[in-house]
Amino acid sequence: KSAVSRVLSGKPTTTPKKKPGSPSKLDERTKRRIVRYMQANIGVTAPSVVASLQLGVSPQTLRRFLNAEGASYASLKTSPPLSDAHKASRVRFAKYHLDNHTDFSTTEWFQGQGVTTTEWPSLSPDLNPIENIWAYLVKQVYGPDKPNITCKAQLRSRLWHAWETMPKAVIGNCVGSMTRRLTQ
Known part of the structure; x- marks a missing residue:
């Protein structure tokens, strides 16, 4: 028989293939x-x-x-949405607690005693003389001619030695230069 006669007879030319795998347990x-x-x-x-x-x-x-089926996982919100009043109170709280270096019990004590404090702008030069003294100690402890430190005891020993042998002029220069640094 020819292919044309099979098509005209209405019989399927191919049998449907069975799907691989076991049938679904969900009807x-x-x-x-x-x-x-x-x-x-x-x-x-x-x-x-x-x-x-x-x-x-x-x-x-x-x-x-x-x-x-195209479903996707979505985690549920664990808290109700914030109202405008909630958002405003959070902004006030953040502004009040913005400076993480301020101890608020100290601030309250200053206010209670009538002590006025100076607001310090961000990114301002550091005028604390101890910062320069720390820089001097770091150079003495980790200088280029010093061998690497291998333990905490060695670090402590070098730090004490650098502190005890630091010339008094270094401290005097740091404190004495305060007025010059304040006017810069």
Whole structure:
């Protein structure tokens, strides 16, 4: 017989191929039931759906089905949305507590005693003389001619030696240059 006669006879030319793998444990009715349940109960987990609907499949099977349906995981918000009043109070709190170097019990004590403090602008030059003394000590402890420090005891020993042998003129120069640095 020819191909033309097979087509004209109305018989299928090829037999439909069987899908590979085992058949799905979820029939069409159960799939529709799952989708309705998930839409009605937003935020439920796969194990709770399996238990509620008594599906007889593993939660992973349910997850695979939901993934094939195009469902995606979304974490639920754990707190209610903030109102404008909440946002404003958070901004006030942040502004008040912005400087992480301020101890507020000290600030309150100063205010209670009538002591006025100077606001220090950000990115201003550091006028604290101890910073320059620390720089001197670092040069003495970690200088280019010094061997590497291998333990805490060695670091402590070098630091004490550098502190004890530091000339008094270094401290005097740091303190004496304060007026010059303030006017810069």
